[in-house]
Amino acid sequence: MKVLIVDDERHVRDAIRLLVNWKHHGIVTILEASDGEAAMEQIVRDKPEIIMTDMMMPVMNGVQLLEWLHVNAPNSKTIVISGHDDFSLLRHTVKYGGTDYILKPIDADQLNEALAKAILAWTKEEEHRHVNRERNIEMNQIKPVYWDKLLSNLIAEPSTYDGSADQLDKELGLSRNITQCRVAILSLDTMERSLKNKFSHNLDLLLFSLVNICNEFLSSKQRGFAFRYWNSDNEIVLFLWKDQQEAEAILTKINEGMRVTLRSRVDFGIGRSHPFPSDLLLSYQEAREALRQRNLMSKDTWIHSTLTPSAKSVHRALAFSHYEERIHLAIRSGSMEKIQESVQQWIDAVKQSDTITFEQLDHWWREYTVMKRRWVQEFFPRKNEDEVKMMLADEPSSMIVPLDEHGILSLTLWQQELTRSMLQLSKLLLQHQQKDKNIIFEIAAFLDQHYHEDITLQDISSRFFLSREYISRKFKQEFEVNLSDYLGQIRMDKAKTLLRNPHLRISQVAEMVGYQDEKYFSKVFKKQEGLSPNEYRKSSKSI
Structure with a gap:
């Protein structure tokens, strides 16, 4: 704890140093100033908890210093030590937060008692400030989660709006006069892999950053609000209730902000304007479908608001399962060449189309996931469910779209990922077979000896x-x-x-x-x- 002694007379400062039992009070630093102006500099720099000041000083007197302290160092505790028994000075001391008014000549017991009183007051207030800081930190952590849940529920349950309307108006600027709203979606599933890899160990930080960037553009003019969608780990939802005709332009500006901040753009799906809050779900579904039906083989826009009719029917007959037998045999063979050949056959079939949607890619990924699980259970029949999950732990829980730096589906990256996944499974199978062979020979050796x-x-x-x-x-x-x-x-x-x-x-x-x-x-x-x-x-x- 620090104490600042302010007095224009050196002998008074020396007397105070001698009269106080600093160690007993836990004071480790004693500072000095000869007038109010010098005291101000010390206070700004060193932030002492206790200030002992004279009232009559040159340059800036104690009266002025107390007024300055009241505004600029309100947490400090002040003890006035004065040679003037003046009621107006005493009243000024009380008005501006002084804890005691001691007259010169200074009595040691009175001074130590006043210091103990000031320290006790500061300590209690600091404890209270600490509790408030902790509470504020906790509230700041809880608040985003609260809004995420409240706004997510609003999509599925519009009836919940009435109970939170006033709060939404006060906090977000979403007034009761709003009758129409558009929903936009930013999905991690359609994000460039380089960005997701950068935050692979902390996706929460990535989502937090994306939400903040969105709200920097939306909150300034209370155009809308972005939040993490409670019903999905990978989606950020944006409510756009003002300037809806300019929604695509606003999303483009947000995307540019992401390019500058994160060096990566993202795809947005956006629904049409619908009655608020009754048809939020409809706008959300349109936005989601726009993202799922976008053509991953080209990049005409980052903002997707309409479905392409041709995209819906592309290669419905092409199924990953049609290639199961040849891939299965290639994995069993343990041959890198055979595995690469089987993957190449699949990629060659995919290349026949100029249009591939996220929906189609997701369907193929699910087919492969089911097949791989079935193969693992076949190759390792003695593994229980938990062990099977461990063997599949390297596979992402949801599909990561292999996009290049332009946001276009990279069949090369996808081919590399499929090949890697199959080679790993084949390697595990060979190791398992070798282990089985070794243990059978161990049993044979045991029989030879016993x-x-x-x-x-x-x-x-x-x-x-x-x-x-x-x-x-x-x-x-x-x-x-x-x-x-x-x-x-x-x-x-x-x-x-x-x-x-x-x-x-x-x-x-x-x-x-x-x-x-x-x-x-x-x-x-x-x-x-x-x-x-x-x-x-x-x-x-x-x-």
């Missing part, structure tokens, strides 16, 4: 954390023989080696290769080798 033990399929399932069905299927695929026959063959090969030792009884050999029952061992041995263990021993040359 053939003499009583091993069941359930034992192996528990040991390797795999289902019995999965082990059986994969083992048969890899070795072209089921697991029990594989284990039996190992045991017979070991038994034939041991039978060459004439000093081992047949029962001992049986037990050494995992059979506790000699008769069962002999039966299995004869079935597989065509000879009984004893006959095999006689026909074989021993050491």
Whole structure:
């Protein structure tokens, strides 16, 4: 905490320094000024919390300083120390916020008591100011969310207008006299990828910036208001209620502002003027449809207000699913060349059209998303739903339109994205297959080492954390023989080696290769080798 001592007499300033127990009061900085004018400079620069001032000084006296403090440093607390027992000076001190009026010669106890009182008053007020600051910060954070929700609800529920009409008039300039309104939409789905990538880790900041730019142009003359649409994560909605005939021109100016600020333009869809608030939804739907039906293959305008009839029927027969089998086989092959070839075939089919709408692109993207999910479930049958989601986490939750720097659909970028996505899936499949192959060979190695033990399929399932069905299927695929026959063959090969030792009884050999029952061992041995263990021993040359 800082204290400023203002007095034209040096010995008075020195006396105050000696009489106050600064450490006890928590004062760390003591400043001095010889008149009101010098005090003003100190106050502006150092912002002391407590000011002790004389009343009669040259240049600028205490009376004038108090008046200046009342306007320019209202939070500071002032203690007047004067040699004049003048009621008018005392009244002036009280009028302009002084906390105490002390007469010279200065009494140490009185001065320390006045300082403690001033510090207490400042501390309480500062606590109150802190609470207000926190409350204001919180309100500033909540306020945009409040308007987002209120205005979003107004689109779907026009009946909510009456309850908020006065507030809309006061805060936004949307008066009850407004009978017509147009709705415009700015969608992140149709935004240049470079801009979205720049804010990829903070889309909220991007949306906040876009809304602010829109409202800089709309709020100045209360033409309208922009807000984040509550029912969509990717849309900013603009209500335009003044100068509606110039709406397209206003949106063009907003777009230029975005170009200057963010170095990127955006596409706007705009609906026709409709009765307010009853038909806001209709204008919103028109704006949204205008964006979805715009031709992504050309850039004649950034403002879209009408539907192009030819755009609606373009390539309805062309479906991504028609290419599913060849893409599926290419991914399974693990061949980069095959994957690139399959994607190229799809892109070549798309290139046959001069018109591609967002709606059509969105349909193709959804087809591919469904197919990819189905492939993941097929390729990785042991993965649960959460694991499947993790494997698909690299895919965006909604389509990102691959636009070039001119806002035109880039088939090259789209081809690269599709190829990347398919190559990644193929790589995961190959890694999974390699892992499966490795674990099956681990199971085979385990059988080679533990053939003499009583091993069941359930034992192996528990040991390797795999289902019995999965082990059986994969083992048969890899070795072209089921697991029990594989284990039996190992045991017979070991038994034939041991039978060459004439000093081992047949029962001992049986037990050494995992059979506790000699008769069962002999039966299995004869079935597989065509000879009984004893006959095999006689026909074989021993050491």
